[in-house]
Amino acid sequence: MTCAGFLRLCESHPNLTPKKLIFTNAHDALKVARKSLLKLPKRDTVVEVVFPTHKRNANERFSLEYAEMGIRVDSVVFEHTADFDYYDIFSMKGTASSFSMQTILGTKLGDSFDELFPDITSLSINEPLKVTDLKLLPRKLRKLDCRVQLIRELTMLQLPQRLEDLSIAIGRASFEVPTVIISHLSRIRKxxxxxxxxxxxxxxxxPLGTRVLHVAHYDMIGSQKLFIVCPELIELKIHDHKGPFKDFVARALGIPKTLRRLQLPSDMLAFGPKSSRPELKLSYFKLLQISKLTELSFTSNIYDARRMALAFVPGNFNHLHTLSIVDVKNVVIFGDYPSGLRKLVYRKMNIPLPDLSGLQYLTEVELDSLKSIDEYTGCFSRSLRKLTISGCGFKKVNIDAPELDSLTLSSNNFTVLNEETFVIPSSVRVLDVHMNYISTVSVKFPDGLEELNLSFNRITTIGTLPKNLKVLNIARNNLGSSDQVTHFPTSLTRLDVSWNELTNSWLEKQNLAQYTTLSDLSIAHNKLPSLNLDLLPSSVVLLSLSFNETSSFIGTFKRFEKLQSLDLACNRLQGYFLSLGDSCVGEFFGSDIAVLDIYLSRLTSDDAEVLSEHLRKRSRFLDLDAGSDVLPNLEDLPVFRPKKAKTASYRR
Structure with a gap:
């Protein structure tokens, strides 16, 4: 949610008490405080502030201003960078000065940081800390995400004793593998x-009390018996493993009976081409002794061509309700699925689509990029509510799932949707068939359909749509390329027709002006040199007209009385606001306007002056998005501070 949207929500709900507020722009926290719509601090609201690495000046201004505003900050995040990218660019020796707290915020760990954020309980740091720096961390911290420079020998980390949630990256600087000691942190749970x-x-x-344990590599914990060192462990995720695995998983890890959620790299169950069937049976039987698991998942990487064996033995996995296998190309599955399975996820696997008709409790299925077939017939129990089958090459489907609510059939090979090629349950309310090759749509959709995504296809027109449809995304198609007109239901609340070939004539025939409930409309990326605003619904609250090469408008924006956010980015509006100031009596926009994006719209300095003078008077206006060359003299006014230049792209 934007800051503007949140402030409007506070206006309409004065007793609102959110559990957590995350400010990705530090100055939004100041805006909230200035408006006095949310009295911060509130006892039950956690406040988190994110400081991006590229906004040092703005971050330093924040640190000077916010102390006077009376805001209690519970969590501070220095914009995160993935470990692999970070170390690939800057090495693990702590030379990444651009990621330092001093560079980003103008302060560093110790007294100055504690004075700035006296109530902080959560901290995420991007820079590589020295082991000695850990003593400077705020002692009240309960959650910490950090990196530590390379170590060479046995090291005990002097971290805050109150820590409950710790995410930490450390590497070694020698061939010998040192041990990092954190067993003294008795409150650690994650x-x-x-x-x-x-x-x-x-x-x-x-630590003995660990309940949730995620490790990057098996070797980080491989020599320990987890039922001894973490006897209360509930969740274990091992992301990778290198080299042959010579022992049974359950025995090697010493998994405690308390474990309920387990994720393993697939090569821990891999076998070579010379493995015999008896060896395989013994291997996977030993794994399945972990009989009280409720969630089990396996992942792999694109470089691992070994085969994986997974078997379901009667009497084991009676409690399993979620099974996920991702990126495991070569897998052999034996036995019947556990009868209590409720969620199944298969992605990027070289197997046929499974028969799941016998699973009576299944509620969610995701099958992505399995073996390709032209026609698919699937039967599911009444329990199924959400079904996704993508990237499987379908041109024709017949799906029987009596109570299905949400259906996604994206990234397949549909070209025509009609009564023969597209048979789906009448219960479906949400349907997604984006990223196909659909050019013709004549099928009768379910009467109760509320959301429909047809984007990224080749549609020029569409047949009758359900009269109660609320959300329609038909972006990136060929609407407007012919004289045929698609009549959308007047019940729509959200419509995206961006990236088509629309004209004013098409809009007029569509009769959008009569849609009284449409609140969110995008007509971006359509090349409309002149746009008739009278052809658009007056009910819109969010309106995107960006990237249309528009230089003039017929009519005025005043007719959109409920309009709160207007995107005019990347058009050709030089002279428009100057002309509007000369000809318009009164307001340019409706009284609710709060956010305006004019980024890269070629405004002149006269345009900027007229527009800024007009917006100064709007008490509800919150955010103007413009390039630094447009409003160079208004940085003293927080609402008009130009945002850093962004890559020209479609933003919604």
């Missing part, structure tokens, strides 16, 4: 241990 790759792994001495 632990995420990271490193760049297998060659930088360290070993870890783990």
């Amino acid at each position: 632990l995420d241990l990271r490193t760049k790759d297998h060659n930088t792994c360290t070993k870890w001495s783990l």
